[in-house]
Amino acid sequence: MTTWRIRDFHFADLDGILHLWEALKLTNVEPVYALSEVLASCAKDHAVVAVQGDQVVGAAVGRAAHDQGWIVFLATLPAFRGRGIGTALLAAVENRMAPHGLAKLSALMPESETRMEAFLGRGFGLKKNLRYFERAIPVQRQELEPLALLGGRLLARDLWENVAGMHREKEILERRLVLPLAQADLADEYGVVPPRAVILFGLPGTGKTTFAKAIASRLEWPFVEVFPSRLAANPQGLAGALRETFLEIADLEHVVVFIDEVEEIASHRSGENPSPLQGVTNELLKIIPAFREQPGRLLICATNFIRALDPAFMRHGRFDYVIPIGLPDRQARGAMWDRFIPQNISGDIDTELLVECTEGFSPADIEYAARRSSQLAFEKAVYDTAKPTDRTGPLTQDYVDAIRETRTTVSKPAHQAFLEDIDSLARF
Structure with missing residues (x-):
């Protein structure tokens, strides 16, 4: 029965x-x-x-x-x-x-x-040679509206792979930031505390913003950039707007928050009467510990002037790492030129010569020289009808000419100062 x-x-x-x-x-x-x-x-x-x-x-x-x-x-x-x-x-x-x-x-x-x-x-048949694939969606539907209100977005998944060269910087960021955050459970087994806040410092045009976005892409976390200049127009004032923004960010399950040129709101405080800017710095010093208490988030601050930051802002307990982003080395410059030279002419261009000629160039400088070469060669093809040619892109000499006409972003004294900052201020 x-x-x-x-x-x-x-x-x-x-x-x-x-x-x-x-x-x-x-x-x-x-x-x-x-x-x-x-x-x-x-x-x-x-x-x-x-x-x-x-x-x-x-x-x-x-x-x-x-x-x-x-x-x-x-x-x-x-x-x-x-x-x-x-x-x-x-x-x-x-x-x-x-x-x-x-x-x-x-x-x-x-x-x-x-x-x-x-x-x-029940008549089910067992299927052979099948594999089960699963992918977690990084942002849930209910998070999309608050993310949009913050001006945040999900970035393309291939940004990390598209960062040409810069292998040393990528390895540091991969090991110190990405792995502990992406594999938090395994990190916990080894007693590794995932980072919550980092500073990227370096010379102008070296790709700090690009790296911040690439980290968000690598983690598949939403990317929210905070612009102090925009917050300053808020009726609450910059300090109040900053506080309100981070309260809204707290509603997201995962997020990479990026503040560029952070020295504008976290510079050295003097012993004189407090200024409105010092009040903003004080507010930011309060925000960071609260931000750090929540898992699944990372604050990245970038600066060209690491020496200008207030010492209290940079101390241990607020920022886990202070990571330098330097000028591209020879290998990185070669990877960048390979990326910018059109594929149909890449075999005809002396890339090694271009790499040699661009020592001391920032990624932004190299991109400018490459774009300028392509533009000038394109204009020649359109307007120089007196000399018909089968050319379909710039010649090596066109690139060399553009390199010579490019004013580099970083001077030798500035680069030397950056190397000194690595010795005295970097933590990674």
């Missing part, structure tokens, strides 16, 4: 679902769907339970979209297995989904699961 029966899921059955979940894990079977997904489907999709008296001894949970159905969860208590409960549960949940006009009903099972009788008994 059957001592169990099947009925629809009730809210009071949640404890029974949890008990089934734990019993399943005790058999070393890791469910495909997270517990939160199963409970959500119990509430809004289709769920049935097998009960004996008041005890939940089995459950099946399914969801349907268009003509495709999925079994999200199927479990039976160990003492009740082999009685046909699993097959009956599958039949019951399939009946609940029938009004959707399903053309296919599918189930994903852990590789370690060996009890397939319930599925085979």
Whole structure:
């Protein structure tokens, strides 16, 4: 005589679902769907339970979209297995989904699961040579509106790979920032505390903003840039607007916050009567500790003038790392030229000569020289009709001429000062 029966899921059955979940894990079977997904489907999709008296001894949970159905969860208590409960549960949940006009009903099972009788008994076929891929969506729908109000955005996923050269800087940022944040659970096992705030310093045009965006891209976190100049127009004043902005940022689950030219609001404070700017610096000093208390976020401040920053702003406990972003080395310059030279003429250009000629150039300088060469060659092709040519792009000499006409951003004294700042102020 059957001592169990099947009925629809009730809210009071949640404890029974949890008990089934734990019993399943005790058999070393890791469910495909997270517990939160199963409970959500119990509430809004289709769920049935097998009960004996008041005890939940089995459950099946399914969801349907268009003509495709999925079994999200199927479990039976160990003492009740082999009685046909699993097959009956599958039949019951399939009946609940029938009004959707399903053309296919599918189930994903852990590789370690060996009890397939319930599925085979309901006519499911085991598909060979299939692999399960899963991707977490970095920003949930409910976060999109507050993100838009902050002027934030999700950046393209390939920005990190598109940073040409700069291998030393990329390795430091990858190891110190990206890995502990992207693999927080593993970092915790080793006692590594993921960074919450860092300073990037370096000469103008060396790519600090580009690196900040690339880090957000690499983490797949939203990117929010805070512009002090814009906040200054707020009726609350700059300090109040800054405080309000960070309160709104706190509503996001993950975020990279970027403040460029941070010396404008965190410069040395004097011992004289406080100025409005000193009040902003004081506010920022209060904001950073509160920001650091929340996981899943990173503050990146960038400056061209590291010596101008207030010592209290830079101290340990506020910023985990102070990382220099220098001029590109020979390898990085070569990678940049490879990126900027049109592919159809790359084999005809003496890239090594261009690399040699651009020592001391910033990435922005190299890009300017490359763009100028292309523009001038394009104009020649259009207007110099007296000398018809088969050329389809600049020549090596065009690039060399543009390099000679490019005024470099960084002077030798400025570069020397930057090297001294690395020795005295960098922490990485």
